[in-house]
């Protein structure tokens with residue numbers, strides 16, 4: 001099957017200079033993976049492992065001091081193969097954003113404009129990307145969309161503060177799926193939600209994916225979330241991929257020592273054994289260790305781990321592991337990396353759900369504040 005998104009040997013670094021001292025943080029360093037149509041692909045790893053930088057690149061949000069050093073990011077949909085790193089900011093905005101790739105950002109429940117009703121946020125996005133010729137039709141279609149996702153139509157006429165955290169998160173997902181994009185990136189969708197609401201949000205995500213057949217890139221450190229909804233999971237550590245496999249394989253027979261630690265630290269009902277923490281903390285990516293980036297914390301490290309970067313081994317059933325202790329054929333280089341071409345976004349570029357629209361006049365369709373408080 002042709003991948004929807006193919007990332008090959010991606011290197012994305014933050015380059016800063018302060019008081020004449022240059023600093024390069026290797027946030028994503030040689031990452032290759034494919035996303036296929038109609039799957040939920042989980043990305044897991046602790047803070048600062050490169051998850052957020054990866055999202056920035058895929059969503060076309062590369063701005064100073066982030067720079068693409070090398071690699072390719074190709075997006076294939078409707079029989080068109082696009083080199084995303086060669087696309088201009090305007091192309092990303094008009095061709096890709098919302099229509100082909102949408103992004104439910106972390107803490108999206110607090111990014112809705114607090115002084116605008118939800119319907120006006122929908123209107124901003126629709127008017128910016130498609131235009132609104134018929135206001136009644138826009139309202140009918142938007143109402144139909146939120147109802148199909150199981151939300152009451154009243155949310156459209158509410159202000160964000162009138163909704164619960166879970167409802168605001170559902171609204172953010174409804175906005176992201178409005179144009180039925182091929183790829184939906186969801187960043188930490190359940191943070192700060194209680195478990196009952198978490199379940200509702202995850203169920204909604206799963207149903208949307210099943211109904212529309214699009215691809216979901218689910219980024220969260222919460223392994224329980226991956227266990228519940230992801231089809232495949234990739235484990236990142238210090239800017240590199242440690243392991244990737246079907247969710248069942250990751251949880252039942254992890255091969256990488258870091259993944260094994262993540263899985264063994266998950267609590268299970270009725271089990272009271274003591275959980276062991278890994279010593280130390282993730283390395284400073286401005287000065288990462290040579291060899292395997294996990295070797296300073298790895299309980300089974302051997303000498304070669306200190307100097308040689310482990311190759312990615314390919315095991316049966318698309319299971320990939322980067323560890324010297326795992327035997328198997330090494331991965332073929334996928335595509336030759338190309339020089340960086342990504343255009344840094346203008347500093348004033350706005351990329352969240354508050355994207356400016358044409359200030360659509362919805363008078364007569366959206367109730368006024370007085371009407372709402374009556």
Ligand code: SF4
Pocket residue numbers: 256257258292293294295296298299300301302305310322323324325
């Ligand atoms: Fe541990 Fe070495 Fe494997 Fe890295 S390569 S995970 S240090 S055994």
